Amino acid sequence: MQAWIMELLGPYLVPHEAPGQEGFYAVREAGLRELAMVQHRPLREVMLACLDEGLWPERFRPNRGTFSAADQARLLRSSVAVMGAGGLGGMVILQLARLGVGRLIVCDGDVFEESNLNRQFLATRETLGQGKARAAALAVESVNPVVEVRVHGVWAYEDNLPAILSDAQAVVDCLDTLATRYIVEEACRQAGLPFxxxxxxxxxxxxMTVRNGDPGLAGLYGREPAPKAEAAESFLGVPTPTPALIATLQVAEVIKLLLGWPGLGRGQVLHVDLGVPSIEMLQLG
Amino acid sequence: MPLQVRLSASLRRLAPGYDALRGLEADWRPGLTVAGLLARLDIAPQEVKIIMVNGRSAGPDDPLADGDRVGLFPAVGGG
Known part of the structure; x- marks a missing residue:
């Protein structure tokens, strides 16, 4: 990195120890903002330039060790579509923002209501009545402003999905009806996107992670989506802890897809039961 | 060895007193299929969307072997 840049960032460098390795510095966001202003570049580009030189922004530094600087830069250059910004989606969106996935496409036609408060992390007294997708963008802005959010405050259907999903590298299914999940899965299949x-x-x-040629939802539940009235949540509701855990597992799968790491394989389904508690791998096909 | 039967989520309402930790045990006999097991448990086939035998997906007409672990799941679609 050029000497004048290191001089500018000097006051913002934070020394860190690394057991068994040489110590290293990370850089505070205030320094990155100053550099962005001097260079007339977006903050995101400045972060990427630092990561490319192996200098970690302090906000991502705890990811170091699990991710290399190149991995973190790759996440920052990635684009993920999150379908649904409710119980699963809110948590997925907040985690992807903190993780530093550079672009999020958020699609949800719904508004927050009181019954969302038990589990939906973007539902607060302040956001009741507001559009979920828009509220997601505001929450991301307050967590990590370098993440660009494209808001689609509409319901997903066959005709609007190709445009919504364009530019996405992976699609996270955080919807709440099986019928729409099948439609989005089919749109992903046609676009060659992992779901x-x-x-x-x-x-x-x-x-479950579905790639082209995998059994997918039809392999799990049959060719036709079950009506909502027959699904487990109609009897048991969606209590507080379950969506957050499932969302975390989805985020872990997204990371592996974006970084090219092995994840859930063809036809593999993780089934989690917090009641027992147990987590088991099921195999379709 | 009896069959080990696990019911998931809302299917448990069909087996009063179901214990999530222990599951159910059912006697095996030659020729018993998944559909036969469902009939014996008095569970309507349309309630069951996913059948897993020893962790692999199976169909209602598949025969069961002594000691098989059978997992029965409803549709799950909440978010």
Whole structure:
């Protein structure tokens, strides 16, 4: 990195120890903002330039060790569509923002209501009545302003999905009806996009990553989506802890997809039961 | 060895007194299929969307072997 840049960032460098390795510095956001202003570049580009030189922004520094600087830069250059900004989606969106996925596409036609407060992390007294997708963008802005959010405050259907999903590298299924999940999965199949399914009912949930040619939702539930009235959540509701855990597992799958790490394999389904508690791998096909 | 049967989520309402930790035990006999097991448990086949035998997906007509672990799941779609 050029000497004048290091001089500018000097006051903002934070020394860190690394057991068994040489110590290292990370840089505070205030310094990155100053550099961005001097260079007339977006903060995101400045962060990427630092990561490319192996200098970690302090906000991402705890990811170091699990991710390399190149991994973190790759996440920052990535684009993920989150379908649904409710119980699963709110948590997925907040985690992807903190993780530093550079672009999020958020699609939800709904508004927050009182019954969302038990589990939906973007639902607060302040956001009641507001559009979920828009509220998600505001929450991301307050957590990590370098993440660009494209808001689609509409319901997903066959005709608008190709435009919504364009530019996405992975799609996270955080919807709440099986019929729409099948439609989004089909749109992903046609676009060649990986589809990370998560669903909850009561204290149980499922996670599955679907790539082209995988059995997918039809392999799990049959060719036709079950009506909402027959699904587990109609009997058991969606209590507080389940969506957050399933969302975390979905985010872990998204990370692996973006970084090219092995994740859930073809036809593998994670089934979580917080009641027992147990987590088991099921195999389709 | 009896069959080990696990009911998931809302299917548990169909087996009063179901214990999530222990599951159910059912006697095995030659020729028993998943559908036969459901009939014996008095669970309507349309309630069950996913059948897993020893962790792999199976169909209602698949035969069961002595000691099989059978997992029965409803549709799950909440978010």
């Amino acid at each position: 990370v399914h998560g669903a909850v009912g009561g204290l149980e949930g499922m996670v």
